[in-house]
Structure formats: C-alpha cells, structure tokens
Amino acid sequence: VNLALLGFGNVARAFARLLLRKQETLLNDYGLELRVTGIATHSHGIAIDSSGIDLEAALAADMLDALHTGDPVEDSKAFLAACPAQFVIETTWLDPRTGQPATDYVRRALQLGRHVVTANKGPVAFAYRELKSLAAQKDLAFFFESTVMDGGPVLSTLREGLPATDITRIRGVLNSTTNALLCDMEGGTTFAESLRRLQELGIAEADPSNDVDGWDSTVKIVVLANVGMNADLRPQDVDRTGIGQVTPDRVRAAQEAGKRLKLICEAWREDGEVKAKVAPVEVPREDPLSIVEGTSGVVTFHADTLPALTLIESDPTPDTTAYGLLADIINAARGRRWSMVRRRF
C-alpha cells in the first residue's frame, strides 16, 4: 500500500517515525506493507519515488528534492496527480476560518480515487457532507481520527462502536491550550504567565487567538456534531465564547463552590435541529468533564441506547496524533467506510 504525504510538519514526521517502528507489526498482524511514495511540503521541496522513499533520509533532510526521481513536479496539486499512491495523508497548514487549502486538497485526492486520511479539521467542519458522499460514490475511505482528541479513538467509536444509535447530546473539553491555561489559573498563575509557559513548551502557539477565542473548540464540536449527530453545521453557526474574559476571581469562585471552570463544547438537538455552543462553564466535580488536567481531553456522548459514554484521552503527545493517522490507514485498508451498509446476507 503506497502513501502520499501532503505536508511534512511535526505530525507527519511523528507519523513517519511511527511507521518505521510499527513496520513489523503491520506486516505480521495486518498483512500490510505501507510504503511512502511521495512527500510534498510548502517550503522544503517535493519528492516522489515510486519504489518508496527512504523515510530515515527524508526525516534527516532539510530539502526533499534530492530524494525525487522522475519529472519535476510543480506544486501540491500536481503532486496529488503525479504521486503513485492509494492513500493521501493530508497534514498541511489550515486556515481555521475557511478550512482551506486542506478542503480543496481532500476533494482533489478523492476525485483522483485516493483514500484520504487527514489530521485537518477544516475539510470536515466546512465540507463534510460533500466529501463523505464523494468518498462513498467511489468506495473510498475519508477518515480523520486525528482531528479530535489527538488521535484517540473518538471518531472510530462513533463509526464502529455506536451503530444504530441516536446521539442526543455531545459535551466535551477538546482544546488543550485553554484547558492547560484554566488549570494553571486554578493554581494561582496569571493568564499571561501561563500563556508564556505554554508557549515555551510548544503547547500554545505564538498567536494564541485560535485557541483562546474558542475557534479550535468550535471547529471540533462541529466535526463531532456533523459526524455523530448527522448535523450540517459550519463553525460560524456555533455560539462561541472564548476564555479571554475569564478572570482569576471567576476561576477561584468556581473552586470555592466545589466546581472547576472548563471551556465546554456542546451540541444538542432542539426542535429538530442541532445546535452547538462553546463557552466557559463551571462544572461540578462529579461530572467526568471536570477531571481533565492540562492538555488532556474528554468527550461525553448521550444517546438513546446508552445514557452516557465518556472518553478521556490523557496526556497526549504528537505521537498520539500520528497514531490516529495510522489507525485510520489500517481501518481503511481492512475495508472500513463511513457508509453503513457493507455486506448483505
């Protein structure tokens, strides 16, 4: 099975290392030999080699062009068509307000008949129905486990663990930067001090507005609502409040009331529609959403068949996100699809 990597940043590099480490398991347990036949980057060149790129060499190289064989390839779009692969693994940069250019890349890859595995929330938040139906028409997988809770099996649980279930409500703490900030503030650290600490650790970005203003949380609850509740939301439909206005007093008052302030993402059915909201909420200690520390994440599904199922992903690393990509590839290779009817007797 040949893979084309679109994007070669931290997540894709962790994925390449995981691939090297899991080679034997994949072959022995799944009969899978995964080979990377191309890597395209924005500013570190493009390489295609139909006999397989040496991943150790690619990880060590600054520019990838030395690993390229054959005709020159102009850009990422040309790369998608030129790289001989059954899978496109999409991990490019994303504008969270538009979902581009990731959405265009995913659409193009599916049109070209490639299975798509992406770590980008944009395509699902902005074009899920279209891309899902395009994939279904061509019996292709379009998977994105790494978009929510860092590769923990949340989307595969919706797909495989909860068939024929009506999910009535989804609640979660899905953004690590804001959760780590609020936990720090509980310990008496100021917002500014905590932000500096998280930026030094590489958890918060230089421009933290995407996290702090609730955009990342918003996009994630849209992904979960669209997939789990058959909604057709866009990020702009979500009632969004970030944690920028949260004061130390509010954090302390919650603690004194035996609660914890968390940035809660929520989606629910109301009058036949799915609504969604992101806002800081005082959560009681007995609610599993209150328990997550630092960069951990949590989501609870309420459904007609199960009163409440909660998944907690503790202390994720970039390797966890990379694992989500690998799990998706294995599941696509063994025939899993979003479309539900697979076999009739």
Added chain:
Amino acid sequence: VNLALLGFGNVARAFARLLLRKQETLLNDYGLELRVTGIATHSHGIAIDSSGIDLEAALAADMLDALHTGDPVEDSKAFLAACPAQFVIETTWLDPRTGQPATDYVRRALQLGRHVVTANKGPVAFAYRELKSLAAQKDLAFFFESTVMDGGPVLSTLREGLPATDITRIRGVLNSTTNALLCDMEGGTTFAESLRRLQELGIAEADPSNDVDGWDSTVKIVVLANVGMNADLRPQDVDRTGIGQVTPDRVRAAQEAGKRLKLICEAWREDGEVKAKVAPVEVPREDPLSIVEGTSGVVTFHADTLPALTLIESDPTPDTTAYGLLADIINAARGRRWSMVRRRF
C-alpha cells in the same frame, strides 16, 4: 438476517424490545432486516418459526411452545441445529466458575456455521483462543460487547479503535454491585443495609457472593486481558480479593485522605507475561477510576501509542446490555471480524 435466541431472560427480552424499536433504522441505515426465527429457554419452552416469530407475542407469552411450528425440538442443543438462522444470540445462565454451559453452546453454534453474539463472559474467560480460532477458520463473527461495561463500546474500541497498539496495562472498575456498595458505605450506610437496598432494586443478586467476592470482576478483567493484551488467562490465574472484608473505617480513612475505595481490576505485563489482580484500592481523586458512582463502570487502557484512554459508562440499564448485542449483530453483518487482515490492495 435470521436470529436464534438462546435464552430469553431480562437481557434477551430487552433486546427483543430494542429490535422492535430499531426496525426502521436498521432497514433504512444498514439495509438490515433482522428476524427472530427461534427462541429457546430452560423452563419456558422452545419455539421455532422459519417465517419469523412474532416478538410481541413472545414477550407476552408465559410458555413459548404455542409459537412453535414444525417438528418438536428436545433441548437447546437440538434447537441450535434445527433453528434456521445465521446468528445465535446467546444469553443463557452461566456458572462463573466453569463458564458452562455457555461455552459448549457457543462452540456448537460456531461448528454449525452460525455467527455468535453472546452476553456471557464465560466462553471468553474460559475458551477465548479456541473459540476465536474456530470462528476465524469459518469466517464467522464471535462478538461479546455486552460482557463488559453493559454493552458500552469497550471491545469494539479494542478491535476497531486501537489497531497495531500494544496495550501495556488495563485498569477498571467493572462490577456495579460492589461499586454501589462502596459508594453507599461512603455515605455512612452499612454493608448489610446497602446490600439489602441493592437487592430490592434488583442490582445485587439474592446470593451476592459472585459480586462481593470479586468473581465477576475477575472474569471481566480476564476477558479484557485475553482480548486486549493477547493473554491466555483463566479466572483462577487472577489474584483475587473481594470487598467482604472492607470495613467502614477503611472507607472513611480513604475519604479523609482525599481518596475513594474502589474494587480495582488490573492486568499488566511483567517479565513477558500478563498478570491480573482484583482488589479494593484507595484511588486518588484525580484518577478517572475514582469518579464512577453507583452502577457506572470505567476502564483505562495504557498503551504504547496512547498514554491513557479511559472509557466511562454512566448509569447503565438492561437496555444498555441489550444494545451491546445489537451493535455486535450490525458489526458482524457489515463484515467486522476479530481476525485483523480483511482486505489487500
């Protein structure tokens, strides 16, 4: 798709009602028309009808024999061979010390070429490798989601959500009666009072030793270790301590230390072997295992690819267990199997 129900107690009856309720969803979303062609009970008769048994009538009847068509059927073994069905749904009574007669029924059903979905822990705790390999040889599903955490998607998460993962440790609170007892004792109720209350609610059994002595927890950790860690444990291999010796003082001391006493099931790798233990443990409040109240359950998987993934199933009902059976049937029907290699490119 025809189903033979072996056992028609609370779980199977809840399953029959769920089947009636989900008929339309199954047909529309999964192209599945599930029909019960036979029901066998220990003391309420046996019915086979190849054109489909009226489930409303079966639920209302005391003896099933009036619903039977064709030649008389002597017992459950004869029923397995005589009932025209692709699936056997096994929910009979189980001796937790031997796993019988459920294990024999499951083996027989697989030998006859039926997919097997069971709510019985015995076959998995006592004969998992044999039954798994028998099912694989015949490309049959052998699923048992309802055996752990009441039908919450724990086993499907191992199968579908965590491929190519080495699970290094499993920890959980998996028995509802003992957890409800310990929670009651935290509130000052005595063991005896709490037990009486739980027996009145139908949560604890008349003879509570299977729960109180840790047998149920033991069998469940064996199921998870055998499936998730590729172990080959039997219940007698587990170092087992129940909660019979737990004093009110010990419960109170844990609370005063900011902890909660929980009956913890644990399996881990040690010197290349999988070991398992069941015992009451003082759990700190920041550990997700501490959070479960009453009959709720929780399990944490530690793995090479994910530091820790926790699943919490809150406030389960008999309908939750019934849902586990339905989820297994849908997954079997759409081609899911334990054997990992499903398709090659």
